[in-house]
Amino acid sequence: MDDTISDRQLRILKHLSQIGTASRKELTAVIPSVSRITLIRDLNSLQARGLAIAAGKGPATVYSITPSAKRLKLYDPAAYLLEDPDSRQVQFTAFIAEHVKRLESAWDKNKIGNIKRLAADYQLKRGSDVASRELERFVIEFSWKSSKIEGNTYSLLDTEQLIKGSVEAAGHSREEAVMILNHKTAFDYIWQHNHSYRQLSRMSIEEIHQLLTQNLGISRGLRQSPVGIVGTAYVPPASQAEISSHLDQVIKLVNDCQEPAIKSLVALVGISYLQPFADGNKRTARLASNALLVAHDYPPLSYRTVDENAFKGALILFYEQGVTDYIVEVFLQQFEFSAKNYNL
Incomplete structure (x- = not known):
């Protein structure tokens, strides 16, 4: 099995790491250019590698990351700082x-x-x-x-x-x-x-x-x-x-x-x-x-x-x-x- 994590899969893991759990519908909103079939394929791949887990059935299925995924370096802080702020996929802009x-x-x-x-x-x-x-x-x-x-x-x-x-x-x-x-x-x-x-x-x-x-x-x-x-x-x-x-x-x-x-x-x-x-x-x-x-x-x-x-x-x-x-x-x-x- 190819162990490479695609940019799209990395975005999925990053989103799950931030909010805890998400449904396929919610993930589609985060990655709007991805088709339903491609998203399912990505999620299945992440589950097969022990990086994501699913709970529930059908449309009620939600996904979260595993402890193994949490140990991955999803971001490089120094590199993130150097990115143009307007080009980042920013989740929050206000104090929480x-x-x-x-x-x-x-x-x-x-x-x-x-x-x-x-x-x-x-x-x-x-x-x-x-x-x-x-x-x-x-x-x-x-x-x-x-x-x-x-x-x-x-x-x-x-x-x-x-x-x-x-x-x-x-x-x-x-x-x-x-x-x-x-x-x-x-x-x-x-x-x-x-x-x-x-x-x-x-x-x-x-x-x-x-x-x-x-x-x-x-x-x-x-x-x-x-x-x-x-x-x-x-x-x-x-x-x-x-x-x-x-x-x-x-x-x-x-x-x-x-x-x-x-x-x-x-x-x-x-x-x-x-x-x-x-x-x-x-x-x-x-x-x-x-x-x-x-x-x-x-x-x-x-x-x-x-x-x-x-x-x-x-x-x-x-x-x-x-x-x-x-x-x-x-x-x-x-x-x-x-x-x-x-x-x-």
């Missing part, structure tokens, strides 16, 4: 709170068990005489990479000289230096007040945003006008009433989670997704996410080894396709790196 809630159910027992083992190992090695130097190294690497994700052009060495020696790099704007130094200020603050962040509140999120955006000409408080996100067809909520309501939902979802790593992920994605501020949203999301980790004696994420396009692509896949797997994978990879490479 239920998608944020699904981030919690994306964790199985193996993922949670691995997180807990990594956190326990990290906690055992804390408190050594090198901890202060390790904290400084983490702050430099986090401030550099988080700023770089936002387009900052400072190198890691430039960032070290700025933070340790107050030396601004030649050929760079003052705003780039301020962005990096604001990261240091914000992380120092959450580190010193770590127990204040065991639960998230609107005040704590706005506090982090204020620290990150000071002296950058960015307005404080919830935005009062619409914003767009470069590179995606997704449009965040426009009215302040909507933003306020959805932010309360995100905060409740974070605080209802029992596992600190899941709290952190929901904050990271939920705040990035909602875009509650005029600017500085993803920076605020990364700091709030780290504040929750630090408050529970978990390793904060530096993102030092993350591929920026893969990270951005994973977020956009969540926005546009409702797919959680890729951003969860990025988070887990960065958590493991931090747990093994820092001793704060």
Whole structure:
């Protein structure tokens, strides 16, 4: 049997991965150019290869993907980011709170068990005489990479000289230096007040945003006008009433989670997704996410080894396709790196 998955079959699997189950009629609407016979042939092929299963009979038959199909890389996040947003098969263009809630159910027992083992190992090695130097190294690497994700052009060495020696790099704007130094200020603050962040509140999120955006000409408080996100067809909520309501939902979802790593992920994605501020949203999301980790004696994420396009692509896949797997994978990879490479 030919194991090649056609583009059409891949679209079927992607659609099923997003919505759970679908009938043949629903799948025909997603792929309008396909005939009924061809669709049935594709579905039979996917079932024969253990990638899809059917339930029910006749017109009531619905299809879903199997665990084997879920392990397939249906998307390449970095490649997805580079696609023209207008040419993508976008499923969602508006904020859907239920998608944020699904981030919690994306964790199985193996993922949670691995997180807990990594956190326990990290906690055992804390408190050594090198901890202060390790904290400084983490702050430099986090401030550099988080700023770089936002387009900052400072190198890691430039960032070290700025933070340790107050030396601004030649050929760079003052705003780039301020962005990096604001990261240091914000992380120092959450580190010193770590127990204040065991639960998230609107005040704590706005506090982090204020620290990150000071002296950058960015307005404080919830935005009062619409914003767009470069590179995606997704449009965040426009009215302040909507933003306020959805932010309360995100905060409740974070605080209802029992596992600190899941709290952190929901904050990271939920705040990035909602875009509650005029600017500085993803920076605020990364700091709030780290504040929750630090408050529970978990390793904060530096993102030092993350591929920026893969990270951005994973977020956009969540926005546009409702797919959680890729951003969860990025988070887990960065958590493991931090747990093994820092001793704060």
